[in-house]
Amino acid sequence: MAEQAIDLSKMTISDEVAVQISNMNKWYGQFHVLRDVNMTVHKGERIVICGPSGSGKSTLIRCINRLEEHQSGQIVVDGTELTNDLKNIDKVRSEVGMVFQHFNLFPHLTILENCTLAPIWVRKIPKREAEETAMHFLSKVKIPDQAHKYPGQLSGGQQQRVAIARSLCMRPRIMLFDEPTSALDPEMIKEVLDTMISLAEEGMTMLCVTHEMGFAQAVANRVIFMDKGQIVEQNSPREFFNNPQSERTKLFLSQILGH
Amino acid sequence: MAFVQDAPKDSFRLGMLIYDTRYRSITIQVVVLILFLLFLSWLVNNTAQNLAAKGRTFDFGFLWMRAGYDINQRLVDYTNDSTHMRAAFIGLLNTLLAAFVGCIIATILGVVIGVLRLSKNWIVSRLMTVYVEIFRNVPVLLWILLAATILSETTPQPRDFRQTPEMEQAGEEPKASMLFGIIAVTNRGTVIPEPKFCIGKPQAECDADPNEGGLGVIDLGIFKVSLNLLALLVVFGGSIFVNSRITKQANATQEATGIRPVTWWKSLAVLIIPSAILLWALGLHFVVPELKGFNFVGGISVLHSFTALTLALALYTAAFIAEIVRAGIMAISRGQSEAAAALGLRPGRTMSLVILPQALRVIIPPLISQYLNLTKNTSLAIAVSYMDLRGTLGGITLNQTGKELECMLLMMGIYLTISLIISALMNLFNRAVKLKER
Ligand SMILES: Nc1ncnc2c1ncn2[C@@H]1O[C@H](COP(=O)(O)OP(=O)(O)OP(=O)(O)O)[C@@H](O)[C@H]1O
Numbered sequence: 001m002a003e004q005a006i007d008l009s010k011m012t013i014s015d016e017v018a019v020q021i022s023n024m025n026k027w028y029g030q031f032h033v034l035r036d037v038n039m040t041v042h043k044g045e046r047i048v049i050c051g052p053s054g055s056g057k058s059t060l061i062r063c064i065n066r067l068e069e070h071q072s073g074q075i076v077v078d079g080t081e082l083t084n085d086l087k088n089i090d091k092v093r094s095e096v097g098m099v100f101q102h103f104n105l106f107p108h109l110t111i112l113e114n115c116t117l118a119p120i121w122v123r124k125i126p127k128r129e130a131e132e133t134a135m136h137f138l139s140k141v142k143i144p145d146q147a148h149k150y151p152g153q154l155s156g157g158q159q160q161r162v163a164i165a166r167s168l169c170m171r172p173r174i175m176l177f178d179e180p181t182s183a184l185d186p187e188m189i190k191e192v193l194d195t196m197i198s199l200a201e202e203g204m205t206m207l208c209v210t211h212e213m214g215f216a217q218a219v220a221n222r223v224i225f226m227d228k229g230q231i232v233e234q235n236s237p238r239e240f241f242n243n244p245q246s247e248r249t250k251l252f253l254s255q256i257l258g259h
Numbered sequence: 260m261a262f263v264q265d266a267p268k269d270s271f272r273l274g275m276l277i278y279d280t281r282y283r284s285i286t287i288q289v290v291v292l293i294l295f296l297l298f299l300s301w302l303v304n305n306t307a308q309n310l311a312a313k314g315r316t317f318d319f320g321f322l323w324m325r326a327g328y329d330i331n332q333r334l335v336d337y338t339n340d341s342t343h344m345r346a347a348f349i350g351l352l353n354t355l356l357a358a359f360v361g362c363i364i365a366t367i368l369g370v371v372i373g374v375l376r377l378s379k380n381w382i383v384s385r386l387m388t389v390y391v392e393i394f395r396n397v398p399v400l401l402w403i404l405l406a407a408t409i410l411s412e413t414t415p416q417p418r419d420f421r422q423t424p425e426m427e428q429a430g431e432e433p434k435a436s437m438l439f440g441i442i443a444v445t446n447r448g449t450v451i452p453e454p455k456f457c458i459g460k461p462q463a464e465c466d467a468d469p470n471e472g473g474l475g476v477i478d479l480g481i482f483k484v485s486l487n488l489l490a491l492l493v494v495f496g497g498s499i500f501v502n503s504r505i506t507k508q509a510n511a512t513q514e515a516t517g518i519r520p521v522t523w524w525k526s527l528a529v530l531i532i533p534s535a536i537l538l539w540a541l542g543l544h545f546v547v548p549e550l551k552g553f554n555f556v557g558g559i560s561v562l563h564s565f566t567a568l569t570l571a572l573a574l575y576t577a578a579f580i581a582e583i584v585r586a587g588i589m590a591i592s593r594g595q596s597e598a599a600a601a602l603g604l605r606p607g608r609t610m611s612l613v614i615l616p617q618a619l620r621v622i623i624p625p626l627i628s629q630y631l632n633l634t635k636n637t638s639l640a641i642a643v644s645y646m647d648l649r650g651t652l653g654g655i656t657l658n659q660t661g662k663e664l665e666c667m668l669l670m671m672g673i674y675l676t677i678s679l680i681i682s683a684l685m686n687l688f689n690r691a692v693k694l695k696e697r
């Protein structure tokens with residue numbers, strides 16, 4: 001993070017809305033996981049979501065690309081409302097990329113094939129072109145030389161960078177990250193965070209569930225704190241860390257920062 | 260040059276045979292081999308002496324002698340004047356038929372049940388669980404006996420299918436009726452329609468002729484080959500070849516333009532139309548069994564012993580295959596389908612591009628052993644007197660000739676050969692879908 005060329009805090013955020021969630025509720029059977037969630041994400045925003053385990057962070061961002069279904073309220077992604085309409089779901093998924101905690105690369109395909117699978121079958125791009133795009137993004141995450149290996153032959157950090165490249169190959173406008181570094185050894189966390197920072201510098205709209213508070217301070221323009229399925233507090237990182245409002249936030253911060 | 264030397268060699272000492280890792284394993288193998296050969300020669304010697312003491316010889320000459328018994332299910336020509344070898348061959352074909360049909364039914368049923376068991380529908384998945392638990396936890400022999408009992412005890416006699424004039428007057432229906440109007444399940448067997456070919460003759464004339472009709476057959480000596488079937492195979496093989504070309508072309512178009520041309524209707528047409536035309540030209544028609552007097556004429560009569568054996572083996576093995584399929588799909592983590600969905604792949608594509616290629620690797624090895632089990636279990640045919648290899652060679656032939664040792668060894672050799680062939684074929688398939696990584 002040392003040679004940061006662009007000051008992220010000065011980057012402009014457009015007025016255009018990328019994701020609009022209003023009065024959204026979700027249940028798992030009897031269990032009320034998300035309660036009355038309201039949230040607006042503008043294009044170019046970099047949002048970090050944090051909160052204690054089980055508070056519903058993963059569920060929230062998985063609702064945004066409909067890996068989970070919400071039961072009431074509204075989710076609009078880039079002007080498309082998520083309903084049971086398959087066309088809308090396809091449209092949203094092709095605009096929203098997602099990176100998982102456990103990478104979820106396809107072990108039977110090479111790195112290159114992992115990156116070209118969806119562009120070829122979903123975007124219907126000619127193979128040659130898809131491979132060029134894939135190589136472009138693989139160079140961006142700094143592993144072009146691994147293109148013909150299989151995921152099992154790569155380190156965790158490399159695998160997660162491939163997962164990021166794989167998402168980028170679909171040219172998404174919004175990226176979701178669900179604890180992208182928490183399955184990694186400490187020495188590999190930095191390489192993945194660096195990749196995410198360079199993505200932020202290019203103006204990508206990002207929603208990131210993470211416990212990396214250093215990353216939140218450096219990259220996020222807004223931090224959202226969730227507890228028991230609700231958004232308890234949201235603020236700029238500076239305010240959030242230095243001047244938390246609610247007791248629950250204070251307790252969480254004291255635990256996670258270890259004071 | 261002679262001066263360019265390898266690494267200096269230790270001079271060889273006898274102790275190295277035991278203590279040197281390079282020689283130790285060879286030493287052990289040689290010793291084991293010698294012991295095994297000694298044991299084998301003792302066994303053969305001993306047996307030969309015992310046989311000699313009883314005044315019997317060890318030879319296979321009986322195979323060329325007249326069998327003298329009838330076999331109730333013959334896939335190729337056989338009379339009681341045929342040799343024991345011929346009888347064994349008939350038995351082998353019956354074994355293979357039961358194994359082949361059984362494996363196909365078991366696979367289809369097993370895959371469907373395995374997939375349904377993962378269904379989100381509580382009732383469906385529970386029903387499938389019950390099926391699996393019931394079938395795999397009762398010995399297969401009991402299932403075979405149960406199937407045979409049901410088939411022979413609960414089915415109507417052929418005459419029950421008749422409608423007597425009195426019944427007609429009273430407006431009564433016959434006691435039994437045919438399945439779909441073409442299949443008659445009676446206590447003597449199941450009569451199904453028989454395919455017949457007919458060229459350039461009135462159909463009735465062809466039907467009266469016991470021969471196959473159409474192009475006829477060529478006699479290879481051991482068995483006759485139906486030219487109709489051969490022609491069909493050739494034409495269908497051609498269709499498959501053309502279809503593979505269509506697929507290849509579609510792949511190439513997709514690589515070049517990104518758009519995959521819609522080919523399913525072309526494939527369907529190429530696969531079906533030529534064969535259909537051929538069958539029409541050969542005059543294919545089905546002779547539906549008909550009640551004449553107290554029995555059915557026309558059609559093919561399938562023995563209950565065959566149906567019971569095959570069905571029970573298939574239902575039983577399907578339970579195991581269902582578990583294998585379920586485990587194979589479950590072994591692929593949920594993360595895989597989630598990642599595919601997040602990339603925008605639809606469930607069908609996710610299944611064919613992401614889940615199946617991985618699941619097949621897990622499924623195939625245990626599937627092979629289920630096929631082998633089913634094939635070997637066909638020897639339980641003894642329970643329902645189905646004349647398989649064991650019933651002919653290992654049954655009547657063995658009893659008539661008293662050549663126990665020869666018959667047993669032959670049977671073991673044949674079962675071993677069948678199993679090895681199945682393994683080899685499935686392993687070839689396995690290699691084709693195997694993961695190349697790590
Ligand atoms: N498929 C499911 N069925 C039932 N309950 C679930 C399911 N998935 C999650 N939950 C429950 O919903 C709650 C929220 O889960 P979620 O994964 O969103 O939490 P999280 O904030 O991401 O936690 P963590 O930091 O541990 O990842 C948890 O209490 C969890 O037990």
Ligand SMILES: [Mg+2]
Binds near residue numbers: 058179
């Ligand atoms: Mg989570």
